[in-house]
Amino acid sequence: MFYHPIFSNCDALIFTGGSYPSSTRWMSLLQNDPLIIAADSGLLQLQQTSVSVHHIVGDFDSLPSAEKVLAQYTHIPIHRSNREKDETDTELALLLAKEQNAQYPILIGGGEGRMDHLLAIMQLFTTNLAPAGWITAKEYILPIYPDTPFVLSQMAGETISFYPLIPPSKPIHTEGLQWPFTDLDYLYSKMSISNVIHDDKMTLRIDDGLLLAIIPFSTI
Numbered sequence: 001m002f003y004h005p006i007f008s009n010c011d012a013l014i015f016t017g018g019s020y021p022s023s024t025r026w027m028s029l030l031q032n033d034p035l036i037i038a039a040d041s042g043l044l045q046l047q048q049t050s051v052s053v054h055h056i057v058g059d060f061d062s063l064p065s066a067e068k069v070l071a072q073y074t075h076i077p078i079h080r081s082n083r084e085k086d087e088t089d090t091e092l093a094l095l096l097a098k099e100q101n102a103q104y105p106i107l108i109g110g111g112e113g114r115m116d117h118l119l120a121i122m123q124l125f126t127t128n129l130a131p132a133g134w135i136t137a138k139e140y141i142l143p144i145y146p147d148t149p150f151v152l153s154q155m156a157g158e159t160i161s162f163y164p165l166i167p168p169s170k171p172i173h174t175e176g177l178q179w180p181f182t183d184l185d186y187l188y189s190k191m192s193i194s195n196v197i198h199d200d201k202m203t204l205r206i207d208d209g210l211l212l213a214i215i216p217f218s219t220i
Contacts, residue, residue: 006132010034012102014093015042017062019137020109023049035102039093042109058089088120094129104132111136144211150204155197161214162192168209176202
């Protein structure tokens with residue numbers, strides 16, 4: 001996996017449903033001894049590895065043969081929720097991580113699949129349950145907040161996109177991109193899609209709003 005400083009702070013891994021990445025994309029994060037939480041069918045990811053889960057959360061409507069599977073985990077806390085609830089299973093997992101004092105949870109999975117679930121996860125970045133990062137089946141996704149420069153090093157030639165989850169109203173400052181930009185309003189898509197890191201060091205800074213940096217696996 002590529003390196004970003006936020007990964008060295010990871011103190012919780014939350015495995016959620018939907019398409020998920022190869023374990024090679026996140027296995028190095030285990031060196032931090034993070035809290036491991038499975039949200040509903042996210043448990044299926046962990047069953048393909050030797051990684052032990054610490055908590056299981058969800059209503060288990062998307063976990064095949066749920067009762068049979070959960071019977072294998074009576075030795076750990078299972079947080080069963082009602083299917084008629086306001087929160088998604090991913091939200092409940094992030095809430096549990098917060099209650100366990102995790103400050104830098106990373107989401108694993110949740111890519112592709114149902115569009116409503118995908119959009120719900122994206123919106124979590126605007127809340128107080130925002131994950132520190134997200135690794136889907138095909139990309140790394142990292143939030144960019146105001147006054148915290150987003151920096152990538154030694155990635156010249158790699159593809160990167162920027163999506164305005166909360167469109168900035170003030171100028172955007174970029175360095176090291178093949179197609180630099182100061183705002184996204186002049187682009188038809190309202191986002192910088194398939195940009196390219198031009199220099200050994202890329203920096204992007206915003207003074208307001210919220211961007212998501214999307215880095216596809218195909219270029220790393």
